[in-house]
Amino acid sequence: MAERSFKAEVQDLRKGAGDTFTGEGILAITKALLENGVGYVGGYQGAPISHLMDVLADAEELLGELGVRFEANANEAAAAAMLAASVHYPIRGAVTFKGPVGVNVASDALANLSSSGVTGGALVILGEDYGEGSSIMQERSHAFAMKSQFWLLDPRPNLPSIVKAVGDGFALSEASNSPVMLTMRIRSCHVTGTFETRDNQRPPLSVREALSNPRSDFNRVVLPPMSYVHEQDKVKNRWPAAEKFIIEHKLNEVFGGEGSVGIVCQGGMYNGVIRALQRLGLADIYGATEVPVYCLNVTYPLISSEFLAFAQNKHSVLVIEEGQPEFIETQLGSFLYRAGSHVRLHGKGMFPMAGEYTGQVMLDGISAFLKAAAPDLLPATVRAPNMDRPAIPDLSKTVPIRPPGFCTGCPERPIFAAMKLVEKELGKHQIAADIGCHLFGSLPPFEIGGATMGYGLGPAANGAFDGGGEKRPIAIIGDGGFWHNGLNSSITNMVFNKSDGVVMVVDNFYSAATGGQDVMSSRADNATKATQNPISKALKGVGVEWVRQIDHTYDVKKMRDTLREALTTDAKGPKVIVASSECMLNKQRREKPLKAAAIKEGRRVEAPRFGVDEEVCTGDHACIRLSGCPSLSLKRLDDPLRDDPVASIDQSCVGCGNCGEVADAAVLCPSFYRADVVHNPSPMEARLARWRARVIGWLQARRSAGRLEFTA
Numbered sequence: 068m069a070e071r072s073f074k075a076e077v078q079d080l081r082k083g084a085g086d087t088f089t090g091e092g093i094l095a096i097t098k099a100l101l102e103n104g105v106g107y108v109g110g111y112q113g114a115p116i117s118h119l120m121d122v123l124a125d126a127e128e129l130l131g132e133l134g135v136r137f138e139a140n141a142n143e144a145a146a147a148a149m150l151a152a153s154v155h156y157p158i159r160g161a162v163t164f165k166g167p168v169g170v171n172v173a174s175d176a177l178a179n180l181s182s183s184g185v186t187g188g189a190l191v192i193l194g195e196d197y198g199e200g201s202s203i204m205q206e207r208s209h210a211f212a213m214k215s216q217f218w219l220l221d222p223r224p225n226l227p228s229i230v231k232a233v234g235d236g237f238a239l240s241e242a243s244n245s246p247v248m249l250t251m252r253i254r255s256c257h258v259t260g261t262f263e264t265r266d267n268q269r270p271p272l273s274v275r276e277a278l279s280n281p282r283s284d285f286n287r288v289v290l291p292p293m294s295y296v297h298e299q300d301k302v303k304n305r306w307p308a309a310e311k312f313i314i315e316h317k318l319n320e321v322f323g324g325e326g327s328v329g330i331v332c333q334g335g336m337y338n339g340v341i342r343a344l345q346r347l348g349l350a351d352i353y354g355a356t357e358v359p360v361y362c363l364n365v366t367y368p369l370i371s372s373e374f375l376a377f378a379q380n381k382h383s384v385l386v387i388e389e390g391q392p393e394f395i396e397t398q399l400g401s402f403l404y405r406a407g408s409h410v411r412l413h414g415k416g417m418f419p420m421a422g423e424y425t426g427q428v429m430l431d432g433i434s435a436f437l438k439a440a441a442p443d444l445l446p447a448t449v450r451a452p453n454m455d456r457p458a459i460p461d462l463s464k465t466v467p468i469r470p471p472g473f474c475t476g477c478p479e480r481p482i483f484a485a486m487k488l489v490e491k492e493l494g495k496h497q498i499a500a501d502i503g504c505h506l507f508g509s510l511p512p513f514e515i516g517g518a519t520m521g522y523g524l525g526p527a528a529n530g531a532f533d534g535g536g537e538k539r540p541i542a543i544i545g546d547g548g549f550w551h552n553g554l555n556s557s558i559t560n561m562v563f564n565k566s567d568g569v570v571m572v573v574d575n576f577y578s579a580a581t582g583g584q585d586v587m588s589s590r591a592d593n594a595t596k597a598t599q600n601p602i603s604k605a606l607k608g609v610g611v612e613w614v615r616q617i618d619h620t621y622d623v624k625k626m627r628d629t630l631r632e633a634l635t636t637d638a639k640g641p642k643v644i645v646a647s648s649e650c651m652l653n654k655q656r657r658e659k660p661l662k663a664a665a666i667k668e669g670r671r672v673e674a675p676r677f678g679v680d681e682e683v684c685t686g687d688h689a690c691i692r693l694s695g696c697p698s699l700s701l702k703r704l705d706d707p708l709r710d711d712p713v714a715s716i717d718q719s720c721v722g723c724g725n726c727g728e729v730a731d732a733a734v735l736c737p738s739f740y741r742a743d744v745v746h747n748p749s750p751m752e753a754r755l756a757r758w759r760a761r762v763i764g765w766l767q768a769r770r771s772a773g774r775l776e777f778t779a
Contacts, residue, residue, distance in 0.1 A: 113165025116194025198423030523552030579679030
């Protein structure tokens with residue numbers, strides 16, 4: 068089950084001409100695809116575009132009615148390969164996945180697609196995961212667009228502009244026979260607003276109809292000598308056609324009138340630019356600006372004639388390009404140099420080379436530019452700021468960082484507790500991690516695994532250590548990564564090279580880190596996808612002989628013993644442990660509404676809760692160091708003889724039992740207890756509870772009466 072259902076919002080995708088659509092950016096994209104006659108859609112979930120796949124999955128019935136083929140692809144490469152349908156057929160196709168890393172996975176297919184060119188519109192919708200909300204390394208997709216000559220759209224972050232960009236992307240692709248990338252930044256994906264809708268359009272040629280009349284063109288196959296022709300065609304025909312379309316349809320926008328200075332910005336930066344100008348008193352709430360702004364809704368290719376026309380009669384221009392290196396600034400500087408222009412170009416220097424351009428960064432950068440190039444435009448308070456203004460403290464030096472961590476009750480937590488216990492017994496091992504929730508195990512309190520090389524590449528990252536040594540290397544991979552790329556690139560690689568390493572496959576039933584989407588091994592029934600395919604069966608199918616299946620990861624002792632066996636056995640070849648327990652977040656999403664409904668209906672519901680006996684707890688906190696659960700914290704007692712705080716379990720506990728299992732496996736103090744909370748108890752249970760309360764109360768009173776007390 069996905070992190071969020073869009074079934075209610077999907078009904079708005081049926082709106083027709085003249086209606087008003089209200090919603091998020093990802094919903095606007097889906098509606099725009101339908102309005103522009105898309106014939107097929109695919110993709111792979113990844114931040115910040117994961118929810119687009121969830122929307123498409125929830126809208127599968129509507130897509131079917133319109134004759135649109137939807138596929139939730141195994142990875143980004145499979146998604147990009149779908150666009151082959153647009154090479155020979157005039158069918159519009161769109162795929163979506165995470166920005167730079169997803170583009171990298173799909174690079175083979177995308178490079179071939181760009182070389183052969185397309186007949187129908189081909190659109191790649193990228194979640195540009197950059198900035199403070201990012202979940203990965205800080206890179207941009209711009210370099211790949213330049214390398215393979217994908218035209219790159221970066222629309223202003225409002226719903227009408229995003230919707231228009233989808234239609235423009237398809238039309239630009241068809242006009243230039245080239246695929247197009249549409250980047251959606253983190254905030255653009257979730258920006259809310261309204262736009263006027265149009266009727267949904269059935270594709271003029273569906274993929275089903277295309278199958279009845281197959282086409283082929285040997286000239287589009289990427290092999291010499293055709294590939295040489297493709298390269299020439301890009302430069303002589305496709306690029307000029309793209310520039311012509313961009314100019315004639317005014318895909319880039321100019322705001323403001325004449326001025327001696329100007330600003331050039333990526334479309335995705337426009338809101339931040341206008342907000343900064345508003346704060347400087349140089350723009351109003353409607354976007355009317357005193358400083359001319361050239362907004363690049365198309366960041367590749369850049370149009371020399373447009374830019375030079377904008378720069379004419381200006382002595383200074385500021386380029387606002389988030390991220391590095393400064394591709395756009397360098398290209399615009401080249402345009403000015405070749406034209407013999409004396410316009411002074413500013414950019415990096417006024418703005419930082421790297422990092423997200425937040426509101427404050429944008430304000431500081433534009434202020435610095437205007438102070439240097441046009442100080443008369445600035446209000447007096449900015450030209451000569453109040454020096455008595457209190458300085459904003461540097462919170463980074465006082466507020467500790469808050470890295471991500473496992474959720475309360477996460478079934479992956481006991482896996483790492485078991486690994487810590489084995490590490491104490493057998494010593495430290497070389498451990499390679501992977502992309503996914505389990506990567507949090509590299510952080511305190513576990514600190515297991517210090518490197519990750521890509522989704523599904525955890526075991527492959529240990530390739531250099533798999534030649535046989537005193538200790539076996541350990542690799543960790545999740546079920547999502549296993550099916551994405553791991554089975555082929557990691558497991559078969561180990562089998563082929565006769566690796567002696569150990570692999571821990573963390574199977575939580577979903578692609579949990581991307582929002583809880585189903586994968587091949589998910590236990591749930593899925594009407595449109597094939598689930599319930601065991602990972603252990605796939606492992607044996609590619610030649611792994613030593614496989615151990617654990618169906619309850621909370622059994623820390625079994626986890627510990629199985630890992631120890633894998634590290635010490637005389638068996639040759641890869642050793643793989645499949646550690647399976649359902650993602651607690653998804654489990655709670657499914658079970659909580661059912662329990663709430665049952666309680667409301669008056670049915671008996673039993674819920675386990677755990678606690679710590681304060682009298683027994685020794686206060687050494689080893690349980691916390693081997694668990695790290697957010698619900699397990701510290702509590703100070705009123706007892707003057709107990710200086711150290713004791714462990715305490717708060718109300719966020721979900722009753723997984725990991726804390727008690729860890730204490731038992733590590734032979735810690737037996738201070739954890741379980742209590743079953745009964746909702747709507749039977750009459751006999753209620754009477755028994757009252758009787759127990761009276762007996763306990765009498766015993767407590769008796770003990771208190773005999774206790775020796777000292778008063779001041």
